[in-house]
Amino acid sequence: MSGFNKVVSTYEQAMAGLQDDMTIIAGGFGICGVQQGLIEQIKKSGVKGLTIASNNCGLEGYGLGILLENQQIKKMISSYVGENALFEKQLMDGVLEVELTPQGTLAEKMRAGGAGIPAFYTATGYGTVIAEGKETREFDGRHYVLEEALQGDFALVRAWKADTFGNLMYHRTQRNFNPMAATAGKITVVEVDEIVAPGDLDPDEIHTPGVYVDRVIQTTHEKRIEFRTVRESQA
């Protein structure tokens, strides 16, 4: 009777089955809500030729940036390259294939991929290079671009709490792309701060139902801050 127990105890188990040339959908915005333990395991595994859909590509030495440094990534599908000089350099040099995708379109591509919707129309990017080569259509006098859904062999998710059944809650803006990523992987792996017993999370407060989740691992990594901005506390 452990059919719903998704908990694994090692990062090797968490990323078991990952192979060269696979596609990964990863949650995270900047380095908030990124899956550091799972990413370090990917680095350790040495798999190559990965296609990764993630809003950003981490920083040098942190997040997906470490896979960039290790040249394990063939293609990134992202909205923002800034803040990672190596990303920008590999893109400018043509070493790395990059499909720049508007942020909302990227989120919706993941959502659609997980929801069984093969493509959708959006006004975003109409009349720009993003729309080149894509089907467009007019609805009610406005122009829209047909964008195709994204699915991954693996999805990487960072959450706050999970129960052993894989029901998830996120903390603050750690949520970002993680709920959509969770739905869009053939194998969805979640790294969490805390694992609790089924029933400890109120069903009304679950952000991602465990039905989407295959593996859960308790993190051993500290969170980092990209831009630490603070104000003086009032005396």
Add this chain to the structure above:
Amino acid sequence: MALTRQQIAKRVSQELKDGYYVNLGIGIPTLVVDYVPDDMAVMFQSENGLMGMGPFPTEAELDPDLINAGKQTVTCVTGASIFSSAESFAMIRGGHIDLTVLGAFEVDVMGNIASWMIPGKLIKGMGGAMDLVAGARNIIVTLTHADKHGNSKLLQSCSLPLTGVGCVKKVVTDLAYLEIADGRFYLRERAPGVSVEEILEKTAGEVVVAGDVPEMDL
């Protein structure tokens, strides 16, 4: 005198209304937060999934899981909400955000905007800007009127890759406030002490000057 970044933000703040949900881009738009009139309640959206962004945290409040779209640590105001990126862009794409303020490299008389790429020089990516300009009902673009060599950024036709087409209706620069309609810029206000002649000289796109152009009330 040309406006400072803060003065541009202050002029933009005059477009705020009580009860507005607002998205501010990176750069000058971010400064608008400091000029919300005291008698007005405004909620700021951060497109990574926060409505009701508050000031920077104190050391005690610092939370790596609470950041804005510029990746800076922030706080939530009372009444804030947190949501996914898909929901965030549903708000934007669905036209639920009352005002969007963003920076740009160029704008033109057709309301086109270029803000995300300079071929061969700079590729940062568009982030959420393409979604914002496609979805917002009310967009204000802030930029300096001309570059440091005096080349106008208010053009007849944008030269850089576009972020969006036909979407900009209001522009606040360091020299003027202009509106865009019928394929022209309409000069509505000038920065204090800046002449209409100087503005015309630094505007490459067609400009209409109707009657006296008042100075901004800052």
